[in-house]
Amino acid sequence: MTIVKNSIATLHYTLKDDAGEILDVAxxxxPFLYMHGVGGMIPGLEKALENSKAGEKVVVSVAPADAYGxxxxxxxxxxxxEMFGSIPDEDMVVGAQFQAQTDQGVEIITVAAIEGDTIKIDGNHPMAGETLHFDVDVIDVREATEEEISHGHPHGPGGHQH
Structure with a gap:
């Protein structure tokens, strides 16, 4: 079976940035499971995986426009x-991430700098502006169940469970 809309793919991958630093590993x-064609993955990687089969290797670099912008x-x-209230000083460090309620819902913000009592926060995705380099092994591809299709994500080991 090939990776097409509403198929569930199981992947192993290594994700690196332009400097060759490893950003993530599955x-x-x-393993990483996702349902193809429902918006659960960055567009550039999803496009590269389209029509791949179990056992195939996909190596792709994804520009920011097709990743996190x-x-x-x-x-x-x-x-x-004081906007961070009772968060202890030892947790208020550059790189710390917090959830924040915004007009667009709950988003992750990152502490970018600390200057005295002023905290510079950054609402960009941590990988925004990065070209992402994926080395992917397609481990398995199967049809999604009706329940998975109605929920829009995989269930079972490595997926979301109810």
């Missing part, structure tokens, strides 16, 4: 330390 201990400078701002 392997036999932590370019960095948007309007998503950074300086806020007062």
């Amino acid at each position: 392997d036999e201990n932590n 370019e960095r948007n400078p309007n998503l950074t701002q300086d806020v007062p330390r």
